[in-house]
Amino acid sequence: MTETDPNLDNLAASAGARLRETELDVPAEVSQRLQASRRLAVARAESTTGEGRIVWPQFFGFAATAFAAFVLVVGVTLTMSTPDGAFPRLNDGEIAAAQEADFLQELEFVAWMVAMEDTDELPKSG
Amino acid sequence: MGTAVELNLFLSGVEKRAYAMAMVTVKNPQDALDIVQDVMLTLARKYAGKPHDQWPPLFYRILRNRITDFHRSSNIRRRLFGWLGPSLDGSEVDPLELAIGPDKDTPEHRLRMHGAGVGISTALARLPARQQQAFMLRAWEGMDVKTTASAMGCSTGSVKTHYSRAVHALREELQEFQDD
Numbered sequence: 001m002t003e004t005d006p007n008l009d010n011l012a013a014s015a016g017a018r019l020r021e022t023e024l025d026v027p028a029e030v031s032q033r034l035q036a037s038r039r040l041a042v043a044r045a046e047s048t049t050g051e052g053r054i055v056w057p058q059f060f061g062f063a064a065t066a067f068a069a070f071v072l073v074v075g076v077t078l079t080m081s082t083p084d085g086a087f088p089r090l091n092d093g094e095i096a097a098a099q100e101a102d103f104l105q106e107l108e109f110v111a112w113m114v115a116m117e118d119t120d121e122l123p124k125s126g
Numbered sequence: 127m128g129t130a131v132e133l134n135l136f137l138s139g140v141e142k143r144a145y146a147m148a149m150v151t152v153k154n155p156q157d158a159l160d161i162v163q164d165v166m167l168t169l170a171r172k173y174a175g176k177p178h179d180q181w182p183p184l185f186y187r188i189l190r191n192r193i194t195d196f197h198r199s200s201n202i203r204r205r206l207f208g209w210l211g212p213s214l215d216g217s218e219v220d221p222l223e224l225a226i227g228p229d230k231d232t233p234e235h236r237l238r239m240h241g242a243g244v245g246i247s248t249a250l251a252r253l254p255a256r257q258q259q260a261f262m263l264r265a266w267e268g269m270d271v272k273t274t275a276s277a278m279g280c281s282t283g284s285v286k287t288h289y290s291r292a293v294h295a296l297r298e299e300l301q302e303f304q305d306d
Binding site: 005008009011012013014015016018019020022023024026030031033034037038040041042044045046048 | 133155166167169170171174266294297300
């Protein structure tokens, strides 16, 4: 660190004071332009920090909720709606799957019946 | 709104000083005004929400960056288009106009250019950029060492070194103030 002569420090302070005095003496057009720039900056600050500012996290929260609700409504509508209010039409795969399920249920029923008959054929006690 | 009023007060207190500081280095009123406007808008857009005591170092740091950008782009422009002539777009300043010649270094001229202040301004313009900044912020703006370090983006030790060198380099011009 370099030390500064206290006398020079005082002179620098005097120079600073003189510079502060002279800086105020600017031409009128410069002063007007500075004022205009300041007004512009203050207006910018108001729009940036004011109540009219969009709070982006909240905005995205509302937007996401609205979008999810829209998708839900559209999905339910498309799923439930059928032409002329009839029941939904099933395709071949769905029909085959339903028939297969019925067949399996019948097989289970037959197996249960056989099991019950076997149980009936057991020697009666007493 | 509180912030807008505070910002208006702050900017009204520093705008002329910032203009004068920019003029020391860029030497062209229009360029200096553009730089100060850009600094004001940047502070308002990015840092208006910061605590008010942080505005001065932020303001002067932005000013320093804008002046550096200006010199950088001027150098590039000069290298690219310098061979075409100095006043192609009318924005270039004739170096002879800036030079201190016998007809400019007169008491009348100095009086017209705000007395002794112009002497120190001219001498300031000859200093290296960091010494200029240290002197401007410490002596002219009246910042303490810590705030100056924050504005310059360096350590307090560096501020003291730059300031000391600036004051020693300016000692001849500073002697003028001893007689006041």
